[in-house]
Amino acid sequence: MSKPEILQMGPYPSWDEAPLSEAFVLHRYFEAEDKPALLRDHAAGIRGIATRGEIGADRATIEALPNLEVISVYGVGYDAVDLDACAERGIKVTNTPDVLTQDVADLGVAMMLCHSRGMIGAEQWVRDGSWVREGLYPLKRRVFGKKAGVLGLGRIGYEVAKRLAGFDMDIAYSDVGKKDYAPDWTYFDDPVALAQHADFLFVTLAASAETRHIVGTDVINAVGPQGMIVNISRASNIDEEALLAALASGALGSAALDVFEGEPALDPRFLELDNVLLQPHHASGTFETRKAMGKLVRDNLIAHFDGKPLLTPVN
Numbered sequence: 001m002s003k004p005e006i007l008q009m010g011p012y013p014s015w016d017e018a019p020l021s022e023a024f025v026l027h028r029y030f031e032a033e034d035k036p037a038l039l040r041d042h043a044a045g046i047r048g049i050a051t052r053g054e055i056g057a058d059r060a061t062i063e064a065l066p067n068l069e070v071i072s073v074y075g076v077g078y079d080a081v082d083l084d085a086c087a088e089r090g091i092k093v094t095n096t097p098d099v100l101t102q103d104v105a106d107l108g109v110a111m112m113l114c115h116s117r118g119m120i121g122a123e124q125w126v127r128d129g130s131w132v133r134e135g136l137y138p139l140k141r142r143v144f145g146k147k148a149g150v151l152g153l154g155r156i157g158y159e160v161a162k163r164l165a166g167f168d169m170d171i172a173y174s175d176v177g178k179k180d181y182a183p184d185w186t187y188f189d190d191p192v193a194l195a196q197h198a199d200f201l202f203v204t205l206a207a208s209a210e211t212r213h214i215v216g217t218d219v220i221n222a223v224g225p226q227g228m229i230v231n232i233s234r235a236s237n238i239d240e241e242a243l244l245a246a247l248a249s250g251a252l253g254s255a256a257l258d259v260f261e262g263e264p265a266l267d268p269r270f271l272e273l274d275n276v277l278l279q280p281h282h283a284s285g286t287f288e289t290r291k292a293m294g295k296l297v298r299d300n301l302i303a304h305f306d307g308k309p310l311l312t313p314v315n
């Protein structure tokens with residue numbers, strides 16, 4: 001039997017791509033100079049899409065492929081996949097939950113610590129000789145015992161909160177029907193009230209049309225001039241204009257961000273601010289997790305084409 005044809009939307013590490021290309025004929029969309037021509041030439045043959053969370057698959061791509069059956073997302077977030085377009089045609093969607101939870105939570109907490117203690121600047125202080133010339137590095141803010149807000153207590157938010165509890169932080173959370181997770185932590189229905197509580201507000205919500213810009217001016221101002229927002233979810237959860245304005249004016253103390261609207265191209269105003277920690281959307285970026293993600297992408301596609309139940313279906 002011939003191998004099923006798959007449209008590959010973005011690059012994967014070589015160790016993830018090799019097993020995929022053993023099982024499937026891959027059409028590397030991201031490398032194609034003439035993308036519409038690639039879609040036209042292979043439209044009839046392509047039965048699956050392998051994509052990444054931040055790339056997804058839009059309606060135009062889905063509609064260009066009349067025999068598309070399944071979309072396998074390398075990532076837990078599938079907000080960039082047009083689920084309505086999939087539902088109209090019964091196209092299945094899978095993602096890679098669970099395998100990345102610990103690493104994403106680790107990076108979020110590391111970003112809080114790193115930024116709060118000024119570690120990027122401290123490294124520079126050593127390297128550029130400031131330590132010798134000027135002596136003590138400027139004092140930074142404590143994390144231990146402070147108040148944390150976790151906006152979105154799903155799998156990742158829960159793991160973040162558990163880690164923060166290790167710093168004796170007073171933990172509160174909002175959303176998403178998981179109130180029974182943590183009876184000892186404080187529940188706030190209203191994100192503004194959560195932000196008022198928090199010295200550190202972690203945004204860990206799965207992104208959707210409903211959560212778009214849920215962190216707007218009112219939430220940002222409630223975190224306040226001494227507070228920090230950490231975003232390890234999706235940029236769309238935060239109103240980036242409002243965030244930039246608050247960081248520039250000092251209405252918000254600082255932010256630590258792994259995700260950006262229009263990434264990898266950043267709004268250049270971010271580069272001018274020194275109260276923001278900028279990370280290149282790599283919260284799941286460890287060898288261990290990326291290997292597990294690649295395996296899930298492949299195994300879901302294989303299960304589909306073998307007529308077996310999907311391992312991690314979304315819809």
Ligand code: DGY
Nearest residue numbers: 052053054075076077
């Ligand atoms: C995820 O898993 O959703 C990551 O953010 C990659 O898109």
